[in-house]
Amino acid sequence: MNTRRVSLSIVALLTVAGLVMTGCSCPAKEGSVYKIGFNSSASGSYASLGEPEAKTAEMIQEQINKAGGIAGPDGVQHDVEIIIYDDETEADKAASNVSRLILEDEVIVVVSTTGSGQSIAHISHCQENETPCISMASAKPITTDPNTGNEYKWMFKTPQTNGHAGEWQADYLSAIGVSKVCILYTDDGYGADCLANFKATAQAAGLEVVYEAGYTKDDKEFSAQVAGVEASGCEAVEIGSTPPVASLATVAVRTAMPDMPITLGHGVCNQAFIDTAGVAANETVFPCGKVTVIDQISDDDPQKAVLQQYIDDYIAFTGGEPISTFGGHGWDAVWMAIDALKSLKDGLSLQEQRAAVRDYLENNIKDWPGISGTFTFSAADHNGLTKDSLLFVTVKDGKWVAFPESEW
Amino acid sequence: MPRIPQKKSREIALTAVVAIVLIALTIFLGSLKNLQPRHYIQLTMDGIRGGSIYALMALGFVMVYSVTGVINFAQGEFVMLGAMVCITVNSLELPLPPAVKLAVSIIAGIVLTTLIGAIVERAAIYPARRSPPVTLIIITIGVTITLRATALLAWGADPYVLPAFTTLALEDHIFRFSGVTLQAQSLWIWATLIVVLILLYFFLERTILGKALRACAVNRRAAQLVGINPSRMSLLSFAMAAALGAIGGIVLGPATRPTYDMGLMLGLRGFVAAIMGGLVSVPGAVAGGLVLGVVENLAAGVTDPTYKSIVSFVILIAILLFRPQGILGGGERRPEES
Numbered sequence: 001m002n003t004r005r006v007s008l009s010i011v012a013l014l015t016v017a018g019l020v021m022t023g024c025s026c027p028a029k030e031g032s033v034y035k036i037g038f039n040s041s042a043s044g045s046y047a048s049l050g051e052p053e054a055k056t057a058e059m060i061q062e063q064i065n066k067a068g069g070i071a072g073p074d075g076v077q078h079d080v081e082i083i084i085y086d087d088e089t090e091a092d093k094a095a096s097n098v099s100r101l102i103l104e105d106e107v108i109v110v111v112s113t114t115g116s117g118q119s120i121a122h123i124s125h126c127q128e129n130e131t132p133c134i135s136m137a138s139a140k141p142i143t144t145d146p147n148t149g150n151e152y153k154w155m156f157k158t159p160q161t162n163g164h165a166g167e168w169q170a171d172y173l174s175a176i177g178v179s180k181v182c183i184l185y186t187d188d189g190y191g192a193d194c195l196a197n198f199k200a201t202a203q204a205a206g207l208e209v210v211y212e213a214g215y216t217k218d219d220k221e222f223s224a225q226v227a228g229v230e231a232s233g234c235e236a237v238e239i240g241s242t243p244p245v246a247s248l249a250t251v252a253v254r255t256a257m258p259d260m261p262i263t264l265g266h267g268v269c270n271q272a273f274i275d276t277a278g279v280a281a282n283e284t285v286f287p288c289g290k291v292t293v294i295d296q297i298s299d300d301d302p303q304k305a306v307l308q309q310y311i312d313d314y315i316a317f318t319g320g321e322p323i324s325t326f327g328g329h330g331w332d333a334v335w336m337a338i339d340a341l342k343s344l345k346d347g348l349s350l351q352e353q354r355a356a357v358r359d360y361l362e363n364n365i366k367d368w369p370g371i372s373g374t375f376t377f378s379a380a381d382h383n384g385l386t387k388d389s390l391l392f393v394t395v396k397d398g399k400w401v402a403f404p405e406s407e408w
Numbered sequence: 409m410p411r412i413p414q415k416k417s418r419e420i421a422l423t424a425v426v427a428i429v430l431i432a433l434t435i436f437l438g439s440l441k442n443l444q445p446r447h448y449i450q451l452t453m454d455g456i457r458g459g460s461i462y463a464l465m466a467l468g469f470v471m472v473y474s475v476t477g478v479i480n481f482a483q484g485e486f487v488m489l490g491a492m493v494c495i496t497v498n499s500l501e502l503p504l505p506p507a508v509k510l511a512v513s514i515i516a517g518i519v520l521t522t523l524i525g526a527i528v529e530r531a532a533i534y535p536a537r538r539s540p541p542v543t544l545i546i547i548t549i550g551v552t553i554t555l556r557a558t559a560l561l562a563w564g565a566d567p568y569v570l571p572a573f574t575t576l577a578l579e580d581h582i583f584r585f586s587g588v589t590l591q592a593q594s595l596w597i598w599a600t601l602i603v604v605l606i607l608l609y610f611f612l613e614r615t616i617l618g619k620a621l622r623a624c625a626v627n628r629r630a631a632q633l634v635g636i637n638p639s640r641m642s643l644l645s646f647a648m649a650a651a652l653g654a655i656g657g658i659v660l661g662p663a664t665r666p667t668y669d670m671g672l673m674l675g676l677r678g679f680v681a682a683i684m685g686g687l688v689s690v691p692g693a694v695a696g697g698l699v700l701g702v703v704e705n706l707a708a709g710v711t712d713p714t715y716k717s718i719v720s721f722v723i724l725i726a727i728l729l730f731r732p733q734g735i736l737g738g739g740e741r742r743p744e745e746s
Binding site: 042043051214215218221223225228231232233244248255275278280 | 712
């Protein structure tokens with residue numbers, strides 16, 4: 001190799017290095033891109049819940065892009081990228097998606113997932129990798145360690161819990177003079193949590209649980225459960241399921257026992273329940289998130305403005321798809337994450353960002369009006385809602401109608 | 409009167425003892441749960457309804473297996489396709505009275521699914537026809553996943569509604585007699601199974617094409633030697649299996665809320681029913697389906713319904729271990745390897 005070629009190469013290298021360095025010394029106004037991981041069950045048996053969640057996330061991504069990203073407290077502008085995955089309602093897929101978001105995509109905060117069992121499956125990934133995760137599912141063990149009773153440090157969730165739903169059901173059933181109840185539930189994370197909470201709240205209200213039976217989310221035949229309900233002599237049935245299996249169970253109980261009072265959990269607050277249960281849905285009662293009964297909410301409710309905004313945006317974004325509470329759980333989780341990201345100063349390492357987001361969620365989300373309720377997180381409560389975040393409703397002629405205590 | 413061989417009589421005695429023990433156990437467990445006779449009637453009737461669908465599925469498995477030696481795991485997807493196509497056509501704005509529209513949708517569901525069955529055979533099975541059956545079985549699993557994923561794209565994940573045949577509405581007519589309820593759709597399901605069996609009997613016993621199909625099932629090489637084209641018979645068996653599946657899905661549709669993933673559970677139950685029938689016997693498949701439906705429902709009724717899905721798989725293992733020839737026997741015959 002001759003000298004000339006060597007010197008030419010050195011010149012070329014220097015030029016490239018110079019270009020790279022000018023690239024680096026760009027104006028400090030544009031900060032790094034903030035990545036939010038989002039995983040929901042957009043297919044599989046929870047698809048009717050997970051799909052509106054995923055669409056809500058896409059909608060928020062579009063809104064943030066239009067606004068040109070978010071500004072930190074130091075005035076630095078950051079783009080936000082929401083990475084959206086589908087776990088197909090499978091627990092192992094949920095766990096691997098979350099692990100991929102944390103380790104490969106290096107997101108700051110994860111929103112995951114639709115189902116309770118699937119959410120529980122990825123707790124260890126969030127805890128061990130010290131990444132804040134916000135679940136859109138309702139079971140208590142998602143945020144509370146069942147062994148110690150303490151909240152997991154890195155886990156949060158936005159839906160109202162089945163305990164809140166159980167309190168409403170037990171209050172209602174006591175008020176109409178029922179003393180013996182049967183509980184039917186789907187044999188999965190959500191249903192098992194319904195069973196545990198409905199049973200605990202019913203017993204606390206002095207009701208006797210005389211029969212409990214499960215079914216899988218794919219079951220089409222309920223005569224075994226119905227025979228058990230009939231034989232046990234109970235006076236009301238509490239059903240802890242999501243559609244379509246909740247609709248089939250409701251139809252089966254209604255067919256055999258037309259006058260049996262049926263109460264359900266807030267897993268049925270979507271249009272699919274009314275569409276697939278038909279007339280059998282009439283007279284059923286259940287607590288619902290306020291978004292499904294927006295016209296029944298008074299104007300001085302702190303959530304009213306947020307609710308109306310979300311409904312208008314979602315309908316415009318999806319071209320008129322029906323609103324469900326589940327999309328609302330996603331809205332709360334993603335916006336909470338974005339609010340926390342807004343508090344970050346520029347130049348933190350990924351681990352510092354994750355820790356700061358977690359601390360912000362726990363300490364700074366106070367009286368935060370969302371879709372699922374008004375949130376107040378604390379170290380002892382990573383859900384931050386009360387029973388009043390739900391509105392008790394009944395179905396009349398295929399429509400949700402508020403059903404306040406005065407009408408029981 | 410022919411003497412019953414000793415081995416045979418021992419077998420009959422053993423079966424009787426097992427049956428009596430199971431019935432006694434059922435009644436004992438039922439009495440613990442305070443079940444009345446009408447509950448047993450209800451459980452049995454609903455079990456026959458579910459079992460009729462399993463029987464239609466099992467017939468599809470038998471059709472394909474006896475002719476080609478392939479377990480067609482896509483059978484469940486044919487059920488889903490039948491129901492979904494029928495619902496889609498029925499929801500179109502057609503200038504027809506509702507009853508005629510439903511009839512047109514039913515025919516469309518069966519014809520289109522049959523066509524898809526035939527396409528599946530030509531596109532996925534025929535090119536690999538020289539491969540061992542295991543390869544073909546794995547191909548059917550691939551077909552299953554493809555069909556289900558396509559259905560998710562086409563119909564989304566929401567449950568759909570097919571109107572009941574009697575009322576043409578979501579709510580079916582319900583017969584009530586002394587505490588037992590019977591949906592009118594159950595009668596349609598039973599009638600469908602009977603009609604399908606009669607048609608199948610005439611096709612297999614009385615037509616040249618049906619006899620050719622049976623000949624191919626008995627011995628493929630010999631059938632080929634007398635001028636029957638086995639590849640055409642394979643096409644026919646897949647088309648028939650798809651039609652049987654579609655019919656099952658359509659009559660079951662109003663009793664459930666069809667979703668794109670409904671084929672998985674039904675396919676597995678239909679497979680268990682086919683195994684119970686010995687995999688190559690038409691009466692065996694029907695008996696297997698009906699017995700599975702009733703046993704599953706009764707077992708769930710007297711024990712904890714949560715464990716219902718275990719029942720069918722316990723039966724599957726028991727049959728494969730102790731009675732691989734099927735509950736009616738006659739299933740030892742295997743299609744000749746080509």
